[in-house]
Amino acid sequence: MITEQQRKERMKGIGGSDMPIILGLSRYKTPYQLYLEKKGILSTSDEMSQLQYWGNRLEDVIRDEFADRNNVLIQTPDTIIHPFYDFMRANIDGYISEWDAVLEVKCSTQYMANEWGESGSDNIPMSYLVQVAHYCSVMNASSAYIAVLVGGHDYRQYKYTRDFQLEKTIIDSAHEFWDAIKNDNPPAPINQIDLKKMFPRHKQEKSINMSTDISHHLKILNDSREKIKELQEIEEESRFVIMKHMQDAECLTNEEGIPLITWKTNKRGSRAFLLKGEK
Numbered sequence: 001m002i003t004e005q006q007r008k009e010r011m012k013g014i015g016g017s018d019m020p021i022i023l024g025l026s027r028y029k030t031p032y033q034l035y036l037e038k039k040g041i042l043s044t045s046d047e048m049s050q051l052q053y054w055g056n057r058l059e060d061v062i063r064d065e066f067a068d069r070n071n072v073l074i075q076t077p078d079t080i081i082h083p084f085y086d087f088m089r090a091n092i093d094g095y096i097s098e099w100d101a102v103l104e105v106k107c108s109t110q111y112m113a114n115e116w117g118e119s120g121s122d123n124i125p126m127s128y129l130v131q132v133a134h135y136c137s138v139m140n141a142s143s144a145y146i147a148v149l150v151g152g153h154d155y156r157q158y159k160y161t162r163d164f165q166l167e168k169t170i171i172d173s174a175h176e177f178w179d180a181i182k183n184d185n186p187p188a189p190i191n192q193i194d195l196k197k198m199f200p201r202h203k204q205e206k207s208i209n210m211s212t213d214i215s216h217h218l219k220i221l222n223d224s225r226e227k228i229k230e231l232q233e234i235e236e237e238s239r240f241v242i243m244k245h246m247q248d249a250e251c252l253t254n255e256e257g258i259p260l261i262t263w264k265t266n267k268r269g270s271r272a273f274l275l276k277g278e279k
Helices: 004-010 016-022 031-038 050-070 110-115 126-139 164-182 192-198 212-246
Strands: 094-096 101-108 143-150 154-161 251-253 259-265 271-275
Touching (some): 016 031, 016 126, 031 192, 050 101, 050 143, 101 126, 126 143, 126 164, 212 251, 212 259
Antiparallel strands (some): 143 154, 251 259, 259 271
């Protein structure tokens, strides 16, 4: 679990959890948003998701489980700084001195179970792989282990053996990103959220001419909206026919009795029409 002091230290350099973002591997944050945070322009949220909350609560439990299963002692050092690149930092979950190895502790949802390989292997999701590779680079550790609890009940552990080509990519990318921060040179936006943060307000009475490329994308946008509208009308018609067929039935099944659609009354007293797999 990151302390308030470690949180402040993160502003002074590039940490392991920053690397998936810098390399474009994060589903939650873009390089531009991370840039704004490092510059102090965008505040980091103190509100934790349920997964982050339980990850913090279970970190000690998972670390102890790794220690017990592998009969090792685990240290929890403070922030570590790369000996040659002082902008590269490491806040690790544990260090095993007898193995000269980093330990990273994770909680993963059941939905990500297939992204992890067989326990004991080196088949690690790329976003976590670059994180532990960053730590090994900063500490010059021989290897790294990841102890992960999947779905709240499935304990697994994995090993990263040094990949110096990957670590060179990490160092080069971290160096480039840190130079961008020092030189006030933000990364290019990659989604609509980035653009809204980059241009939060319009300039009154400013207009801009359309280019050939923009004309092409405007046509795609308009055509897509028309297709979506047509599909929505088709969907509504089919939904009506199915609901009319179901009447007061709770469930629609196929020939084998497998549920395909439910139409149940919810707590608010209205019926919710759900296809199997919808939430």
